[in-house]
């Protein structure tokens with residue numbers, strides 16, 4: 001398959017070493033997050049938020065609660081990718097643009113709210129699972145948007161969630177799902193590592 005998306009999937013690697021002297025503009029950060037929000041989410045809830053730590057002070061503050069990982073400060077920007085607990089009461093507001101633009105009939109939007117209520121209302125585990133799923137899809141899209149812009153990326157779970165929530169004043173319904181450093185890779189980075197064979201991960205039924 002000779003397609004730029006396939007080539008991006010096959011060549012992206014997780015970056016461990018970033019050039020600390022090369023930053024990116026806030027405009028590029030806007031582009032990255034705009035593209036990240038094109039990711040799909042359940043009921044189009046878009047239950048995510050991206051905090052871009054890009055000043056030396058913000059990155060240093062994040063590194064303190066991020067297992068002291070040098071990537072956090074070396075990268076041009078480290079995103080705190082937050083998921084928000086899925087809440088059916090948000091669906092009217094989140095679906096309004098699709099209704100107003102004629103993509104979605106109003107009664108379908110109302111139906112989606114009912115379905116979202118039956119899934120998430122008083123179901124904290126499902127609401128949390130959805131927060132993690134949405135944020136992960138958003139981070140995935142951001143990783144490939146970065147790749148398209150010639151930037152490397154590093155997803156990280158090595159951080160203290162309570163410390164991140166405290167330092168960056170996350171709301172009560174927000175979960176710091178992962179940190180995602182983005183910036184210019186140095187030449188020493190490892191290439192993408194080999195993956196498990198399909199025989200172990202694919203089941204055809």
Ligand SMILES: Cc1cc2nc3c(=O)[nH]c(=O)nc-3n(C[C@H](O)[C@H](O)[C@H](O)COP(=O)(O)O)c2cc1C
Pocket residue numbers: 012013014015069155156157158159178191192193194
């Ligand atoms: C959810 C998640 C959390 C990760 N956390 C860390 C981390 O805290 N620190 C780190 O150095 N790498 C972290 N990694 C990087 C993984 O080790 C890396 O993606 C994996 O080895 C595959 O590398 P490759 O994509 O270059 O082949 C994380 C990756 C993911 C997807």
